[in-house]
Amino acid sequence: MFSNLSSRDWTMFLIFSGVVLAAPVLFQPIGAAYPAILQKFCIFGLFAIGFNILFGLTGYLSFGHAAFLGVGSYAAVWSFKLFTMNVVPAVILAIIFAGFFAAVIGFISLRRSGIYFSIITLAFAQMSYNLAYSVLTPLTNGETGLQLSLNDPRVIDHMFIEPGAGLPRTNFFGIDVSGGGLSGFYFTAVLLIIGFYISMRIFRSPFGLQLKAIKSNQNRMRYTGYNTRPYLIAAFVISGVYAGLAGALMACTDPLAGAERMQWTASGEVVLMTILGGVGTLVGPVIGAAVIKYFENIFSSFNDNTLNQFYSFLPEPVREAFVTVSGLFVGEGWSLTLGVVFMLIVIFLPGGIMEGVRRIASLFKGGNKGDGNAAVSGHPQAAE
Amino acid sequence: MSKLIINRRGLLKAGAMGGVVLAAPTHFIRNAYAEDMSCNMPTGDTVVFGFNVPQSGPYADEGADELKAYQLAVKHLNGEGDGGALATFSSKALKGNGVLGKKVAYVTGDTQTKSDAARDSAKRMIEKEGAIMITGGSSSGVAVAVQSLCQDMGVIFMAALTHSNDTTGKDKKRYGFRQFFNAYMSGVALGPVLAEAYGKDRRAYHLTADYTWGWTQEESIKNATEAQGWETVNAVRTPLGAGDFSQYLTPVLNSGADVLILNHYGKDMVNSLTQAVQFGMREKQVNGKNFEIVVPLFSELMAEGAGDAIKGIYGTENWNWQLDTAGTKAFVQSYGKEYGAPPSQAAQVAYSQAILYADACERAGTFFAPEVIKALEGFEFDGLGNGKTLYRDSDHQCFHDVLVVQGKENPKDKYDTLEIKKIVPASEVTYDPAIFGGDLGPYDAKTCG
Structure with a gap:
């Protein structure tokens, strides 16, 4: 049953899993080894992997994936409120809801392709956002966000245990998932690895090949007798399920769901992550997600104090100049830095960070370029 | 190139190893409770405060003013500058040598006026930078979200600008405190x-x-x-x-x-x-x-x-710089000397929340969160600008005089914009905490991570 994965795929999978599981140690030097950000890496990694199954394989650019993320989050928080603080039902519920939601939206928007498809998905996401923000306030608590409270029924939990004082934490059969701590990270990490494995299987399967065929020439595919719509809807639902899972994990590690998760900027963010890392590659989206979350959380925290310490080896007047100039790019200017990095990558490495990695690898290998590496990255496709 | 061949047995072995790796850290983290330890109790010679304010979005101006006031408060706590309202503050526990002999350091974060972003940056400050207290916020939605996070992590949250009844009403938390008045x-x-x-x-x-x-x-x-x-x-x-x-x-x-x-x-x-x-x-x-x-x-x-x-x-x-109290004068003078403009009410609430937390630690004689909370609950003070103030224990809401103001017709300069029409005494705006419901929750300390 593992026949369609080459040994090279397995190597990549093991290295990927190793890096993810060892992240609390590996990311220490760059200051990103605390649980909250590691969780964010995994969650948005999953989100981007799922998005890449649609965008990377079929070339359909959805601008509304944040809607599924939001649906997943709300479903998970409601599961915590109504049933139990165990994360397993929450994740399952989130996947079901997001999948159903994706099937409905996919059924309608996949009637069009190209820019029309993008706009329809964008419109759906914006609609969902506005619904969550104001119309469905009893269900979503609007801008304030859906939160747990002491009076929640939590039916299943109350059948087995006396409620303690204060709000309970989400748990995986007794192991705390929320409330900080590495156990929450490992929960997300394991799901990231599973999600990565499934995505790898899809990329290497006949189904993946059919999706790629849709991307390269949908008309020709129709002429050979394939009906492409079921494949597209399947891909759309799968990537919606990934987004729902990511949303559920956000709620598991931090039981709160806000409407801003569904805003179009959040949909745009996952597009950026995928393009930054490398569209159509397996690992690229995860790297892209990590880079963007790193900028958002770490760069935004630098203030003049940190910069002064960083440049402390310089003489006073020079240091002040350095602090003033670089101060523009950190703190509240983090998005400026991210924008510059994104532009440089798209201009010079259209295949994203993964293309950079490939170029460096082929430098070391001399003449033997491309050949085996293509297998690692699937078919290198420039972002369209 | 060598080929890595994986058979079923190898895979099972790898899986078992992975399981051990997964289980190990959780084994060490859980139940690592120690007596009298709460999240991020300082061990070195500094204590870290986390200032979580909006630096972008619709409330960015208020956030910038809050941050200035926090930095001024840190200076005063560490005995730099003129000491500001510490001189007029009715509690004399703070000595200007930091808090409990530890120098005060601070870290900052941008809430973006969004709950998710605010919680992310609060988590960063708690988990990575070891902040013992989080303060700030310029939106009640954010304040409520961060307050519940802080309750969960066992870190005290000193809310700054938040005016919703829910913050100390329906959504009140044992670890959250508000000096600002409410709707x-x-x-x-x-x-x-x-x-x-x-x-x-x-x-x-x-x-x-x-x-x-x-x-x-x-x-x-x-x-x-x-x-x-x-x-x-x-x-x-x-x-x-x-x-x-x-x-x-x-x-x-x-x-x-x-x-x-x-x-x-x-x-x-x-x-x-x-x-x-x-x-x-x-x-x-x-x-x-x-x-x-x-x-x-x-x-x-x-x-x-x-x-x-x-x-x-x-x-x-909540407060105006033209108010005629000793605390106000001391604070306005100190702030004006530092930044060349009178402080806004956002600055005043930020400043006094930072001072109040430090003072509570000093009076409790420890950074242990439940003790600090008890020191703040029911605390009566004066001299921070609002006149006589009570930190009510049943909902962690401050009660002090409230100002009714009117936009001035003929302002003298660009800071002279508002005229105080009426000072409504604290007794008139005091209400029964039961009308908003909510539950503070337990005191129990948590160790983070």
Whole structure:
């Protein structure tokens, strides 16, 4: 049953899993080894992997994936409120809801392709956002966000245990998932690895090949007798399920769901992550997600104090100049830095960070370029 | 190149190894409780405060002023500068050598006025940078979200700008404290003044920021004005950070209302008020009376931003730099010397929350969170600018005098924007904590990570 994965795929999978599981140690030097950000890496990694199954394989650019993320989050928080603080039902519920939601939206928007498809998905996401923000306030608590409270029924939990004082934490059969701590990270990490494995299987399967065929020439595919719509809807639902899972994990590690998760900027963010890392590659989206979350959380925290310490080896007047100039790019200017990095990558490495990695690898290998590496990255496709 | 061949046995072995790796860390983390340890108790010679303020979004101006005040408070705590309101503060526990002999350091974060971003940056400060206390926030939605996070992590949250009844009402938390007044108090203070100025048979139209603060302020002002005999024509919710309010303002004039109540804050209020004035609303006559605009929650920064539009408009404030108390004078002088402008109410609440936390640690003699909470609960103090103040133990809400202010007709300079019309004593705005429900939750300490 593992026949369609080459040994090279397995190597990549093991290295990927190793890096993810060892992240609390590996990311220490760059200051990103605390649980909250590691969780964010995994969650948005999953989100981007799922998005890449649609965008990377079929070339359909959805601008509304944040809607599924939001649906997943709300479903998970409601599961915590109504049933139990165990994360397993929450994740399952989130996947079901997001999948159903994706099937409905996919059924309608996949009637069009190209820019029309993008706009329809964008419109759906914006609609969902506005619904969550104001119309469905009893269900979503609007801008304030859906939160747990002491009076929640939590039916299943109350059948087995006396409620303690204060709000309970989400748990995986007794192991705390929320409330900080590495156990929450490992929960997300394991799901990231599973999600990565499934995505790898899809990329290497006949189904993946059919999706790629849709991307390269949908008309020709129709002429050979394939009906492409079921494949597209399947891909759309799968990537919606990934987004729902990511949303559920956000709620598991931090039981709160806000409407801003569904805003179009959040949909745009996952597009950026995928393009930054490398569209159509397996690992690229995860790297892209990590880079963007790193900028958002770490760069935004630098203030003049940190910069002064960083440049402390310089003489006073020079240091002040350095602090003033670089101060523009950190703190509240983090998005400026991210924008510059994104532009440089798209201009010079259209295949994203993964293309950079490939170029460096082929430098070391001399003449033997491309050949085996293509297998690692699937078919290198420039972002369209 | 060597080939890595994986058979079923190898895979199983790898899986088992992975399982061990997974289980190991959780084994060490769980139940690592120690006696009298709470999250991030300082071990070295510094103690870290986390300042979580909006640096972008509709409340960015307030956030910037809060941050300035926090930095000033840290200076004063560490014995630098002129000591500011520490000299007038009724508690003399702080000695100007940091807190409990440890120098105060701080880290900052941008809440972006979004719950997710605010919680992310609070988590970063707690998990990575070891902050023992989080303070800040300039939106009640954010404050409520961060407060519940802090309760979960066992870190004290000293809320700054948050005016919603929910913060210390329905969503109150054992680990959250608020010095700022709330919408209910605004309503009680403002109602009689409005009735006196505009009469008792008015018809009001509300435009409300669509989140917890707007909802509760709308409700409180509605109750207070209806108690005076006013009628509420309509209440329309507007999204936070809308920018353009013309689509919401147009229906107001045809609704038969003669008072517009803007439950907006920050840049939103600056935009909606300026646009309402541009629509010529203030020159209008409706029902034979002058059309009036009311902004229940005012601030100096908003008054500055709105310019001439603010003239003659009524609102309430937590504190104003023109207030005649010793604490106010000491703080305004110290702040003015540092930054060359008088502080806003955002700055004052930020400053006093940082000082109050430090003082509570000093009085408790420890950083252990449950003890610090007990030191703050029921604490009575004076000399931080608001006059005599009580930190009520049943809901962690401060009670002090509330100001009713009016936009000045002939300001002397750009800081002289608001005139204090009435100082409503604390006893008049005090209410029964039971009316908002909620539950503080337990004291129990948590160790983080």
